[in-house]
Amino acid sequence: MQTYQPPLRDMRFVLHELHGSEALKDLKGCEDVTPDLIDAVLEEAGKLVTEVLAPLNTVGDAEGCKYENGVVRTPTGFKDAYNTYREGGWNGIACDPEWGGQGLPASVTKCIEEMMCSANVAFSLYPGLTHGAYEAMMGHATQELKETYLPKMVEGSWSGTMCLTESHCGTDLGLLRTKAEPQDDGSYKINGSKIFISAGEHDLTENIIHLVLARLPDAPKGVKGISLFLVPKFLPNADGKPGPRNGVSCTGIEHKMGINGSATCQISFDDATGWLVGETNKGMAGMFTMMNSERLSVGTQGLGIGEAAYQSAVAYAKDRVQGRSLAGTKYPDKPADPIIVHPDVRRSLMTMRAYNEGCRALGGWVARHLDLMERSNDPEERQNAEDFTALMTPIVKSLFTDLGFANASTGVQVYGGHGYIREHGVEQYVRDARIAMIYEGTNGIQALDLVGRKLPAHTGRYLRSFFHPVLAYIDAKMDDENLGPLVGPLGKAFGALQLATGHIAEKGLKDPEEAGAAATDYLRLFGLVALGYMWVRMAEVAFEKKGNANGEAAFYENKIATARFFIDRLLPEVAGLWGAIKSGKSSMMALPDDAF
Amino acid sequence: MQTYQPPLRDMRFVLHELHGSEALKDLKGCEDVTPDLIDAVLEEAGKLVTEVLAPLNTVGDAEGCKYENGVVRTPTGFKDAYNTYREGGWNGIACDPEWGGQGLPASVTKCIEEMMCSANVAFSLYPGLTHGAYEAMMGHATQELKETYLPKMVEGSWSGTMCLTESHCGTDLGLLRTKAEPQDDGSYKINGSKIFISAGEHDLTENIIHLVLARLPDAPKGVKGISLFLVPKFLPNADGKPGPRNGVSCTGIEHKMGINGSATCQISFDDATGWLVGETNKGMAGMFTMMNSERLSVGTQGLGIGEAAYQSAVAYAKDRVQGRSLAGTKYPDKPADPIIVHPDVRRSLMTMRAYNEGCRALGGWVARHLDLMERSNDPEERQNAEDFTALMTPIVKSLFTDLGFANASTGVQVYGGHGYIREHGVEQYVRDARIAMIYEGTNGIQALDLVGRKLPAHTGRYLRSFFHPVLAYIDAKMDDENLGPLVGPLGKAFGALQLATGHIAEKGLKDPEEAGAAATDYLRLFGLVALGYMWVRMAEVAFEKKGNANGEAAFYENKIATARFFIDRLLPEVAGLWGAIKSGKSSMMALPDDAF
Structure with missing residues (x-):
């Protein structure tokens, strides 16, 4: 069954402990955005999505929309849910107070987006598209058009x-x-x-x-x-x-x-x-304003569905009994052990968890840069944030949606045959997640955007907004007693990213097809390194806090264990990606078109 | 649109040129199985699947089966198609002539299975299950039961x-x-x-x-x-x-x-x-007789769907015009170039092709061993073939179905947004392929079977049936002028497989959870090495034949180029897998159950 509770604790960890949300209040229009306010907003949003949106997810899937004579009817309950959503003021949370919005920073609103995508991604598209249109109009429309349309769009009546x-x-x-x-x-x-x-x-x-x-x-x-x-x-x-x-x-x-x-x-x-x-x-230009905002949102869809798939798989893995642990019976009072004891189920769950929490952290980092870009008083900081956002947008879009689809599929696998049956609800996640790899520019197009536009821009300036802090961090933490064992593999993976970047810069300059041939593997490699960096940073926070954690030591221990899992089990993929990239385009482009 | 033509030329390559089908006639009951006969049978089967089964694939998906008061009606056309299939004698092709079958060897019948799965995998399950039951009865039923049931089941009326x-x-x-x-x-x-x-x-x-x-x-x-x-x-x-x-x-x-x-x-x-x-x-025991036969057949489903997805994607990639080649306009007479010119589309198609053709070759190699196991006069050859089949069954089942699902998803990606629309037919491949990773033992269970049963059996005897010929081949061809550049990476990948095997043998003996933690990545690593070996062997045949190819030089050149692509682009994944395996179980099993 679809199981979802907003991961509020993990969101608070990302917002407050990892990315330091107390600094948000120094940004323009964020004077009141304290950690307490954020927590209250997220809690309310959590109620909305679990009480109003999540119950309609399978309904929407089963019924679909109905078309008749130019009229489209949304599934049962969608209109009431939309009214509740709108009347609660949720439609304008990310919009400018000038037009009736609440002006919350992206750091916060992206968390709410994630929850909505977990609960009901189909529903989330209606306000999502409104917001894309809002962004384009904010950037490019005349004052008259803004005055006529924006208040209605912000309140959600249009x-x-x-x-x-x-x-x-x-x-x-x-x-x-x-x-x-x-x-x-x-x-x-x-x-x-x-x-x-x-x-x-x-x-x-x-x-x-x-x-x-x-x-x-x-x-x-x-x-x-x-x-x-x-x-x-x-x-x-x-x-x-x-x-x-x-x-x-x-x-x-x-x-x-x-x-x-x-x-x-x-x-x-x-x-x-x-x-x-x-x-x-x-x-x-206007289209790209919409599109860039939408691309980050589509990435969030991947994360949201991946989280819901993870939680659903966990619930099943704890409930379903089948076989005994390889290490000996764990639950002697049951006819068999719950399948969560089996290493391969554990591998599946840990993989989903490590991807989801990693993406949440990385998405939060990008969201912070969105806020800096729009609200910082420091022009240099704004510029750097814009560079970073431009660089990371294709990565967030492709990586998060690829992982979201993979996680949804893994969730089905944990369910076994029951996962393939519609009434259990988890195969819906696979079908819902599949589109996110396609729309707002296919993931292949994102990869081309990364290697063709973002890498060469301003002779690599965008790239430096990521490379510099990561390299500095690796250097600083290499010999750290706790972090060293994690930083070592991260440094190696970062080395592969540097080599791959050099390969593309050198070969792609002479032959754009070389850059194109490397693009998808390169984006994935970049994304894994970015996740790896987030994981080490998260482990750092967890190491600092776990000794004095007010009963939350387990939370931090689990964070460290999941960081180790990511570094041990998922980051090694980087080696194969760099191996593939360095072979160049020759065998990929060898066949004439009519040989296919 | 779903596009499928039986890949007869490639099947002939695998059967005759790669695995030497002329040797089949030395096997018991195969005296008449000449290459000419095989070609004629495959051609007829090709007509059946394209004319009768393929047109019902989308019909079956859209209509589904109907249940009412204990009665199940199959989709429109299925009953007529089944009658055509049955009356053509296809149901008994793999069955013993004693019970009315045609006794064709698995080397041939697996090709027909593949075609049926490409054309209409849902339909193929009806005769597929009959065949599984037939196998179990052949192995375990009394003569009386056989006499009562087998003739009807072989002719397909039951x-x-x-x-x-x-x-x-x-x-x-x-x-x-x-x-x-x-x-x-x-x-x-x-x-x-x-x-x-x-x-x-x-x-x-x-x-x-x-x-x-x-x-x-x-x-x-x-x-x-x-x-x-x-x-x-x-x-x-x-x-x-x-x-x-x-x-x-x-x-x-x-x-x-x-x-x-x-x-x-x-x-x-x-x-x-x-x-x-x-x-x-x-x-x-009886169940496993059915199950092993079915597991290989489920692997074939992955290949069959992967092939159909590939062909459908190729058709679209040649037809759909969008953008211009990065190397300059290729089709100036069109408003844009067909998307097949773009490296990332090329990467997608080549990946699907290399997996499909590799799996076809590997499946053919296993099928040959099935034939040797059942029909060779040499007891040692029979034993070795049985060892090899036992070893490879979980690999074929898991690897082929994982790749089939991946290929189906890649096919959708090539279509872009149109691939997500039901009427285009390619998203069906994703949905149809998903079950094959689950039924007849989930792919995780296959991996456990490989590391837990097949590796340790008879102190590694099964393993030697694969390791010995591959190692001998690598040694023999390392310095070959043509093959050397392919054999080098294969040897390196094989080295990783040896290390991973040693790791599991050593750690898994003391702690079965260590073997379980390595299982899925190990199966994939093993599978990629097996595909790599097949690709080098195929390249070897192609190098030999291309100089004197009667107008088919392009076929062999394409084979060599695809081998290079596999070695360049897909085999490197092995490095990451070995990296993950060697980290052991600790981070995977670190979290307590209630931490999820």
Whole structure:
């Protein structure tokens, strides 16, 4: 059965003990964000997700969304849950107080996102898309558009979408055909068809605000001729309420492998009225504002599902009795031992745990940089944080979603045959997790972004925002009595990352296909080293605290044991990745296309 | 869209060129099995699967089986397809001519199994289970039972099942509760409930023969008190036709993640009449006869689905245009290049291809040993073949199914967002492939079988059946001009396998949990080395033949390039696995159970 309790203790560890949340209050707009406030918010969010969202997860999967004559109905209970969510003010937690939001820092809101994804990832997409649209509008929309739309979107009575993909183009948006014709009143007429529009049509909000990529009549070919438009489902009246229906219609929804509670829509624009967001032909900039925010959120989906899969697997592994421990009977009063005693089940659970807690720590580190980037008073700190965020975004997106899918699959494996049966609920995690490796740029595209854009940017400046602190840390802790045994392997793995980086810098400069051939393995290697660094840092905190832990010594001991597991069992993958990378592109690209 | 053509050329390569099929005719009962005959059989099988089975794959997935009042209806078209299959004589191809079979060797029939799994794995389970029951009966049933049942089961008018699992026990069959009470006439009354019974009830055959594990009243506890019984759905009349209904009923079917066309049944035995198969309390022996045969077949499911996923991904990668090659435009006449030009797509396709072709070669090698084991005139050769088959069975089962699932997931990734949509058909491969890692003994159990039973057996004798030929080959080819660059890394990987084996032998002897902690990584390491050996052997054949290839030079060149890819890109994983193994059990087993 799906089992989930928000990992509040671990979130507090990451926020307060690892990343020092008391420093958040020095940031602009965070003056009141104390550890106590954070704890209270997370606790309330935990209640919301367990009481309201989690019970609808299997319902949404089984029912899916229903399409009829342009109308989309979300699964039973989604509308009530959305109202509870909205009325509780949760939709605006990450938004600017100027527009009615609560302005909480990403360090906090990312934890809430994780909980929502654990409880019901399909539901989380509706507010998630609104937030993506909000970000793009904050960055690029005129004051007038902001005033008309943002208050409604922040309170959640209106929702948002990102209309990028067309049937013939996803990754290569340069091919897109949707057209925008300027009108005398400064608006545009939008015509075209989009697919894969999450939350494109539904019954949760009174209006839906589409952000649409389209071409102006005189636009240059390719991505340099794309503009971004705001196209509401209902045109607002003078009083700000939804008025006449715009030329936007939903022509169908997709039947998918998973996230069935999320409406994935085909949207048709037929002389729809829209307004330009940002400059003409600079639509990709606005799109990337949405996209970068969404990419981190998609990474969080991987973590969220991975956590739920882990907890569900733990519950089953403690309950299911089968066989006896190889070390001799452990539970003589039971007909057999619970399967958690078996090393291979233990390996599975520890792997999921080490990935989840590692990703939570790494995600928290990136979130802190998001906060610094947006709120620090120190321009140098802001710049460094921006560099770091740019570097880590593709890693968080790909690594977290790959691991989320792997964890979901491992969860099924712990359940054995029962995991394959729908009513047990854990195979849903596999199906729900699978999309996160694809949307908002496939994981292969993320890897290309890392090696092709992020590594070479400003002659490696982004890279230094990660390499410098990690290298300094390794040097400082190499001979530490407690940490040394963990730092040694981390240093070796970091050495492989340096070698791989040099390989790509050298070979990729001459031949971009060499960088492309290394990209996916390199991203994974980078991600594992980043997780390894987080694990050693977490172990450091745990070593410091466990002696004086007010009854929580076990928590810190477990943290140290899990750090050891990560270093012992998961970090060694790095050796194989570097082995693969250094072989170069030759055998990968050897076959002619028609040999396939 | 699901795309599948039987890989006949590659199967001929494996059968004839790699494993020398001309030697098959020296085996008992294979006097007529010439390469020409094999080719003709495979060609016909290819027609059957593409024309009859493949078109029903998505139908079976969408419709599933229907349960009503104890009756199970298979999806539209399954019954006609089964009749075509049966009337074509395909059900008996691997069976003894004494019972109406065609007695073809496993080397050939495993290829047909692979094709069936590629085309429609859910359908393939119906005859697959019959064959498992056939094997158990061949090994353990009385002559009278054989005479009554085998002819019908071989011709396929009656089907078979394996009734092992109960709701509270799967892996640990010692817990099972189904009872068998001896009757005066030598039969038994069977009472109990079984779950997860593939093909337990359906509308394809006029009778269903259940092989049921149950306990006699005076049986010892645990697995030593389990006996095997034959329990038909309809009791045969004196004329051999189905007579009165036996006390066997289907009380429900499961709703699963995949293989929806396969009926997974809950079966209730209520005073059902059955007959003993084999000796009392030795039911596990009969069960393992079925199980070992089924385990190899489940491995073949992984390969079959992996091949279909590969072909579907290739078709899409050639058709879908998106972006331009990093090396400059390749298809200037198109609006963008087909995505097959991109290194990361190439990496995905090459990975799938290298795994599939490697598994086909390794599966063929094991199949040859199955044939030697059963049909060689040389007792020493038979013994060695039995050792080898025992050793490789858990590897084939786990490795092939892990790779099959990975390949299916990679196939979805190549499709991008379209892969997540049900109508495109490729997400079905992921859902269908997932079960193969679980049933017939989870992959974790396979790994335990490898390290706990197969390694120590006869002080390592099984192991020598693999180690000796591989080591001799590496020694012989190390300095070969063509092969040397491939043999070097293979030798290094083999060295890691030797070290890991030594580690398990040494540590596992003192502490079985050490062997358990190493098991899964060790099985994977072993499997990769076995695939690496196959790849070098295939490259050797290709180097020999490419100079004089009658227009097939490209085939051999591609084989060599794929071998290089495997050695360059996939074999390096071994380094990480050995790194993980040598860390031992300590961090894996450190947490107390209640820390999870």
